[in-house]
Amino acid sequence: MLSPLFCRILISYFETGFCFLGMVIMANTQSLALKLGLIGGLVFGAGFASPAFAAPTDADYRAVAQKAYEGYILPSFQALEDQARRMEQQVGAYCANPDKAGHGALKAGFGKLVYQWGSVEFLRFGPMQSKNRFERLLFWPDRKGTALKKVRRALQAQDAKRLASGALAQGSVAYQGLNALEYALFGSGYESLWAKDDGKGAGAYRCAFAHAISANIVATSSDLVTAWSMEGFGQTFTQPGSDNALYQSGKEVVAELVKAIGTNAQYFTDVKLLPVMGKTLKKARPKKAMFRRSQASLASMLSSLDHVEILIEEADFASLLDESSWWILNGARFELSNGRKIIDDLRDAGLQTAVVDEEARKKLIYLEAVMRGFGEVMVSDYAAGAALVIGFNSLDGD
Amino acid sequence: MGQALELDRRQLLAAGGATLLAGLIGPARDVAAHSKAFFASAVRMPDKSFAVQLLDERGVPLALYPLQDRGHDVAVSPVGRELVAFARRPGRFMLVMDKLAHAGPRLIWAREDRHYFGHGAFSADGRLLYAAENAFEEDSDLTHGVIGIYDVANGFKRIGEHLSHGIGPHEILLMGDDKTLVVANGGIMTHPDYRRVKLNLDDMKPNLAFLDVESGALLDQMELSADLHQLSIRHMSIDADQRVWFGCQHQGDMGDEVPLVGSYKRDGSVRMSMIPRVLSRSLRNYVGSVMCNGEGLLVATSCPRAGKVLYWEAERGTFVGETVLPDGCGLAAWGKGLVMSNGLGEFGRVTLPGEAAFEVSHRQSGLAFDNHMIAL
Incomplete structure (x- = not known):
């Protein structure tokens, strides 16, 4: 099901750590050319209205929606389910035979799950918007430390009923998802997972509880795959028209995708980056880093950049642009490659160290500018180039 | 000292003063002396910067006040000449302007641990300004809503606050008795550390709170039923019968057919x-502005995601018609009808009763009118 590009990125990430795509490395060596291209594009920005350019037809927009669905959205949710299943099996096997050495492998497995989550994290329309599915998978920012407290309390209470299949789904959304699992596996006291039984069964319960959370993540992601099927929202998404209550035309579906891409950039800066950085070094808050306990903060950030680009390629966003507007997507890719390069530079230090380092902070400030620039290019320039109607008031009202 | 200097510099940067628009001759005050400003609205300029514009009755701009960031609504003194534009959340500035442009604009900053939500209201005598604010702390993600109180004569000095009795207060209005403030507590928790990210969608509880404007005492509070707890109450208008009309933004499934418009009479029941089903989903969970016509018998709700303005008969609460208005949001009363603005820089009017067609009287190319427009 996975497209070649999709696989290439997964492979490049996991087999060579943070060594990025060939495409990205190429972009670095060609950055001057791309910059020139960008400037050229700005000069010819008025080219949108070029009379030779025939505006995309409804069929063109529909084709993009179809490709986005088949080539990106559905496979991404399926890949999340698969990865969640692997995690569940891994946690199950670990709990049967826990030791310190195996714990490191759990962390690697969790990092892969976090990375895969990033492929759907920004698709917050349709099924992700209902039944608190997003919050079930990730309760973040964890204001009040709700998820934390609930997991802690559950670990103390050792209620066997909570471990029953499907039991967690009936309770609070705060301890059903990735950050709850992260706490159970890597939060304070995680050594009890493999410690010799203290007679109270604390370690065994903690492991079983983590396993129950991982099973719940499988259930929620599987539910999302079903909800996105052609019997569900997939039909709404790929078959716009007058009888479709949500999308009257293909153009509206593509606009939804572009808005999601804008959301991705905003979420990146406003949730993953700025709260951790603080306004000044003194105000840096390393503990606000998402997935800090599993050291997957940067993997989560990288995933945002990688997947948004895969979506743009897989859905063939370029097909809606006239040749004179191709600079827009080149510019967007250029921003993403710059962003990846910064994340790569910070790989050794990690986000939590970087935010309290004067030099590294300069890179993070640049990273913020890069992501804002990327979001702006897509929501303004791409939307205009592809003749999408994303109104000022309808995009972002208050 | 350092802070005072810093503020001065920021003030200079943020408020360039009333900038004259191209084509107009003489300083802004001369212009204003000859042509009266009828409306005000926050705008995004063609160069993507933000400002507030004062407009004549046809929507031709008379004065322009640059803002350092996106604005939202403008409050108008009922007796004085002051106009106050509020920063959109989580902005921390408000800009005081003079209706006649006789005095230069002045920038007021929120308390360090408060930010604005974009709306405010004057007291009936124009002496006090109330602002919907978010009270936050640096080391906690928890926030609560307050209504900041500012002394107009004393340079808009902040002299106190009331609790808003909810989370995320948005629009606030003074009721017809001049003694009661009604607050739309949208229920959505946000913290400036996370900018505009919504932090409590799973357990939000919006309400409409009626406060004694002097003491801040809670006089009445309307909560929606539990199945509508994700319906964020945001904007309001008060009809001829002192019924508070409100427009909502649903935070749940786009496929839910939830009511987005309602009304409530104090100490009564919500309606x-x-x-209409054919329209329901096209609204995409979102109502922008709510505004009664001049008589208070008809209520307009702008729905920018549907590109429509819907009308409701105030007494019965029934849907009576619509106007097509692409990316439209700003609404102001104009006799029995309304004036409207949109993200395409169009300003025009809808005469009611009648065909309810939007007739553009002025268009500013490349400019976008922001969510709200106000009649001066």
């Missing part, structure tokens, strides 16, 4: 208005 949710039925949106």
Whole structure:
């Protein structure tokens, strides 16, 4: 099901750590050319209205929606389910035979799950918007430390009923998802997972509880795959028209995708980056880093950049642009490659160290500018180039 | 000292003063002396910067006040000449302007641990300004809503605050008795550390709170039923019968057919208005501005995601018609009808009763009118 590009990125990430795509490395060596291209594009920005350019037809927009669905959205949710299943099996096997050495492998497995989550994290329309599915998978920012407290309390209470299949789904959304699992596996006291039984069964319960959370993540992601099927929202998404209550035309579906891409950039800066950085070094808050306990903060950030680009390629966003507007997507890719390069530079230090380092902070400030620039290019320039109607008031009202 | 200097510099940067628009001759005050400003609205300029514009009755701009960031609504003194534009959340500035442009604009900053939500209201005598604010702390993600109180004569000095009795207060209005403030507590928790990210969608509880404007005492509070707890109450208008009309933004499934418009009379019961099924989903969970016509007998709700303005008969609460208005949001009363603005820089009017067609009287190319427009 996975497209070649999709696989290439997964492979490049996991087999060579943070060594990025060939495409990205190429972009670095060609950055001057791309910059020139960008400037050229700005000069010819008025080219949108070029009379030779025939505006995309409804069929063109529909084709993009179809490709986005088949080539990106559905496979991404399926890949999340698969990865969640692997995690569940891994946690199950670990709990049967826990030791310190195996714990490191759990962390690697969790990092892969976090990375895969990033492929759907920004698709917050349709099924992700209902039944608190997003919050079930990730309760973040964890204001009040709700998820934390609930997991802690559950670990103390050792209620066997909570471990029953499907039991967690009936309770609070705060301890059903990735950050709850992260706490159970890597939060304070995680050594009890493999410690010799203290007679109270604390370690065994903690492991079983983590396993129950991982099973719940499988259930929620599987539910999302079903909800996105052609019997569900997939039909709404790929078959716009007058009888479709949500999308009257293909153009509206593509606009939804572009808005999601804008959301991705905003979420990146406003949730993953700025709260951790603080306004000044003194105000840096390393503990606000998402997935800090599993050291997957940067993997989560990288995933945002990688997947948004895969979506743009897989859905063939370029097909809606006239040749004179191709600079827009080149510019967007250029921003993403710059962003990846910064994340790569910070790989050794990690986000939590970087935010309290004067030099590294300069890179993070640049990273913020890069992501804002990327979001702006897509929501303004791409939307205009592809003749999408994303109104000022309808995009972002208050 | 350092802070005072810093503020001065920021003030200079943020408020360039009333900038004259191209084509107009003489300083802004001369212009204003000759042509009266009828409306005000926050705008995004063609160069993507933000400002507030004062407009004549046809929507031709008379004065322009640059803002350092996106604005939202403008409050108008009922007796004085002051106009106050509020920063959109989580902005921390408000800009005081003079209706006649006789005095230069002045920038007021929120308390360090408060930010604005974009709306405010004057007291009936124009002496006090109330602002919807978010009270936050640096080391906690928890926030609560307050209504900041500012002394107009004393340079808009902040002299106190009331609790808003909810989370995320948005629009606030003074009721017809001049003694009661009604607050739309949208229920959505946000913290400036996370900018505009919504932090409590799973357990939000919006309400409409009626406060004694002097003491801040809670006089009445309307909560929606539990199945509508994700319906964020945001904007309001008060009809001829002192019924508070409100427009909502649903935070749940786009496929839910939820009522987005309702009304409530104090100490009475809430009435949710039925949106015709054919329209329901096209609204995409979102109502922008709510505004009664001049008589207070008809209520308009702008729905930018549908590109429409829907009308409701105030007494019965029933849907009575619509106007097509692409990316439209700003609404102001104009006799029995309304004036409207949109993200395409169009300003025009809808005469009612009648065909309810939007007739553009002025268009500013490349400019976008922001969510709200106000009649001066």
